[in-house]
Amino acid sequence: MNRSTKILRYVLRRLMQGIPIIIAIIVLNFFLLNMAEGDAVDVLAGEAGSATPEYMAELRAKFGLDQPLPVQLMVYLKNVALLDLGYSFRHDMPVAQLILDRFWPTLLLMTCTILTAVGFGILLGLLAAINLNTWKDTAISIFALITYATPLFWVGLMMIVVFSINLGWFPTSGMENIAAFYEGWDRVWDIAHHLVLPTITLSLFYLALYTRMMRASMLEQYGQDYVVTAKAKGLTERRITFVHVLRNALLPVVTMAGVQVGALIGGSVIVESVFAWPGLGMLAFESLFARDLNLLLGIFMISSVLVVVVNLIVDVIYSFLDPRIEVA
Amino acid sequence: MKRLIQGAVLASSIIASSFTALAQTDGGTLVYLAQPEPPTLASYVSTSGPIGLVAPKIYEGLFDYDTEGKMIPVLAKSVDVSADGKTVTFTLQDGVVWHDGTPFTSADVKFSVMEVLSKVHPRGPNSFREVESIDTPDDTTAVFHLKNPAPYMLRALSGYESPMVPKHLLEGTDIKSADLANNPIGTGPYKFTEWKKGQYIRLDKNEDYWKEGLPHVERVVARFIPDASTRTAAMENGEVLYTGYNGIPNIDAVRLRDRDDISVTTDGYSMINPMALLEFNTKEGPFTDPAVRRAISNAIDRQFMIDTIFFGYGKPASSALSSSFAATDLYKPMPNYPAAGDVEAAKKILDDAGYKPDGDGVRMKAILDVIPYGEDWRRAGEYLKQALGDIGIEIELRYEDVPTWLKRVYHNYDFVMNLNYFYQLPDPVLGVHRHYGTDQIRQGTHFVNSSRYSNPKLDALLDAGAKEPDAAKRSAIYEDVQEILAEDMPVVNLFEMQFLTVYNTKLKGVYGSAMGPYGSFSEGWLEE
Secondary structure (H helix, E strand, C coil): CCHHHHHHHHHHHHHHHHHHHHHHHHHHHHHHHHCCCCCHHHHHHHHHCCCCHHHHHHHHHHHCCCCCHHHHHHHHHHHHHCCCCCEECCCCEEHHHHHHHHHHHHHHHHHHHHHHHHHHHHHHHHHHHHCCCCHHHHHHHHHHHHHHHCCHHHHHHHHHHHHHHHCCCCCCCCCCCCCCCCCHHHHHHHHHHHHHHHHHHHHHHHHHHHHHHHHHHHHHHHCCHHHHHHHHHCCCHHHHHHHHHHHHHHHHHHHHHHHHHHHHHCCCHHHHHHHCCCCHHHHHHHHHHCCCHHHHHHHHHHHHHHHHHHHHHHHHHHHHHCCCCCCC | CHHHHHHHHHHHHHHHHHHHHHHCCCCCEEEEECCCCCCCCCCCCCCCHHHHHHHHHCCCCCEEEECCCCEEECCEEEEEECCCCCEEEEEECCCCECCCCCECCHHHHHHHHHHHHHHHCCCHHHHCCCEEEEEEEECCEEEEEECCCCHHHHHCCCCCCCCCCCHHHHCCCCHHHCHHHCCCCCCCCEEEEEEECCCEEEEEECCCCCCCCCCCCCEEEEECCCCHHHHHHHHHCCCCCEECCCCCCHHHHHHHCCCCCEEEECCCCCCCCEEEEEEECCCCCCCCCHHHHHHHHHHCCHHHHHHHHCCCCEEECCCCCCHHHHHHCCCCCCCCCCCCCCHHHHHHHHHHCCCCCCCCCCCEEEEEEECCCCHHHHHHHHHHHHHHHCCCEEEEEEECCHHHHHHHHHHCCCCCEEEEEEECCCCHHHHCHHHHCHHHCCCCCCCCCCCCCCCHHHHHHHHHHHHCCCHHHHHHHHHHHHHHHHHHCCEEEEEEECCCEEEECCEECCCCECCHHHCCCCCCEECC
């Protein structure tokens, strides 16, 4: 059997294993969420001011909330099996559409964040390891500690105060300049411009993690026998570091990145809130307080699917980074 | 990084040039903050605040009201009330069309009131409860036939409270789940264009608007920013020009009002009349005795709450009715407690009623539920805990999320004392009766008589007050109402809240309506 068929069979098997996990997650979420007091009708009626009990009963019947819980769950599972995520009565819109609207902004922010955090994290970790115990190493460690320990919302607000209000370089919030409604490349530029502050804020936090990890991982590899062999062979420091050590040191970082991509897809409530970025985190947060369970279950399900898929991708990447690890 | 900064400079120069275009009276984009994001734009099925911030720019009512409360013609040119108060004739504007081009006629008025507002609107069944039938002799005349005189009805005709909706798009559909909820078609100055969930709602100028020469601005955009500090920053940066209903918290508003380009006003809320209050369970628990409730009312320093927690914005409550009702001569102050509180008097009331303190000075213990609408209320709860502790009532605070809280107070009645606020609206019949009437003890309905206070004498007065067309007699009736409520105090009214509108001074022409942020912005324009 050649390698690609092997990988394909592995991927398929892992996907099949993922299905019961996702079903279990749905069932668990469903019961957890239903344990909360009050339902979507309570919230809608509460916001509306006053509504009669008959009106509320009518709404409950329309939303299907008058059915017993197991029936509601079976209906939901049946719909999910048919790839129908249901309807958000609060928004009067299909859940799939609501999630899709928020999915691209989330993906955009998260991709930029992960690339920045992992990229700079690896770079800084590498620099720290090469310059072990010099002032550069100390400076990088202090920087990493400070960014990791500072609360995200504070960093975000300070970014706004410094770069938006005082310097005027970037807009305070949002994803687009809505006084202008740009088209084409102007719009791309505009979105990129709005993306800068939230990306920096969010990546600062993760950056610290990758920096520390990369540094530790590099140091560990330097102590390995193969490095001694390489040195004995007369290879240059540069070659040892970049060809041998770096590649091995990347493995734990990639593992970590994989786990975090999954979590990041769920969005970051804090950064989305501070920068008014239209992501999934804020949508989930709002639907929790509105008891919009269909929408919330939909978001959770998409997140769990993505975690399964991303972990799978990471496992496949392993086998490329280190051919000794085989998929089986 | 260099390219990024170049991009930033480029983009900001584009922003700058788009703002120079606002120099003329006409044109420009009015960006304002709506907080939080509305769930839909179906203002005809929900009076939810966030919907009110957007929908009245699209849907209009028959009348608007100026800051003195006088009626301003909108879709109706004039109104005529017969001598017995039972026939109300509206003459409509000529040449009004819906945003889809269909003409607006008296049939739309009839359908809106009879089929929509009276049936599926939260407050409409109350506002229009006396309407028996509506005749439409021609396209611009609508004659309302009432069972009894309904003086309050004429105060509930704004585009926020009673929007006129298109019959041709709603008739025969399930109104509560009609397509219109997310694709509104109205007669207003701005047409719905686009809704990017989580970001903004964009409305464009209605070129065929019936009012000659209006609106001035090309586009109105409602922006959503979840974080209060960021909203303040966006206002400081001039990215947004207007926000109402404390979209910018008081703590930031008092800082911004000192700037030359930003102002703060408390106008525009006189049809809403919010009143902060304490509701009590009058059936069970420690607060069934009116004497205890009067003692609590005496123990609270209302002015301190206003000054310290709400930065001076508010007015101590002096009766069960808001002092704004002085405009219709319904308000009478009932000063049986001082605004700054009187701890000794409160203690004496409790002593006389036989509630003696134990060794630790504690007379009774209770849980205070706090309205989950933000930090200010939490602070207010903490103050109340301290103030009531001073007279020997030991308070524990409970803070839950909105659905849990609503369920507890209005469905399970599982509370003894609840910090809350109520909109008293433009007339007591619309906003105050629901808090006290026996017929308003409706389990599972929010913001009604959760105290379960019931007094046949008061019920009779409320009924008479609703039907009395004579202003002087009506005033006398409500004086009796306020006396009874000051004595029994099923609710301790704390203070008349003042919401803040924070705006950039280059935005003009949107401050004349009593509806404030719930107004249509039809005359708004932008100055360089």
